[in-house]
Amino acid sequence: MQNIVILAGNVGATPETxxxxxxxxxxxxxxATSRPKFDSDGKIAKDGEGRRMEETEWHRIxxxxxLAKTVEKYVEKGQKLLIEGRIHYTKWTDQQDVERYxxxxxxxxxxxxxRGKSQQGTNGAADEPEGEDVPF
Structure with a gap:
């Protein structure tokens, strides 16, 4: 068995490096990834104005x-990315001797x-990703 994760979502903040x-x-x-919210009948829930409601989950990448160098150079808040990787769990004891996960x-x-906002108006400079779906 393998530990494989594929997520498509929006970057929440400029990466910390x-x-x-x-x-x-x-x-x-x-x-951030989102999916439709469902009501008790299993139908997609809608708000008072008839718009589809969503549930958003946040993932730490x-x-x-x-790859970190590429992310540092090109990734910006709000950008849409597809991430392929694996889940990693950690466990530690904090200063109050409580186990945390x-x-x-x-x-x-x-x-x-x-593309990131700062790259949307450029015409393919040599140090940029060449297309909108560029894997690194």
């Missing part, structure tokens, strides 16, 4: 190495579904 002591680049960002997606591939 850092470099480890071993000189490995790490980029972390949030990704972590990238390493060359966390979950993140370790990205292995990022596909740009839209």
């Amino acid at each position: 850092r470099t480890t002591q071993g000189n490995t680049k790490i980029a972390i960002f949030s990704l 972590t990238c390493f190495g060359a 966390g979950v993140e997606i370790i990205a292995e591939k990022v596909t740009f579904l839209t």
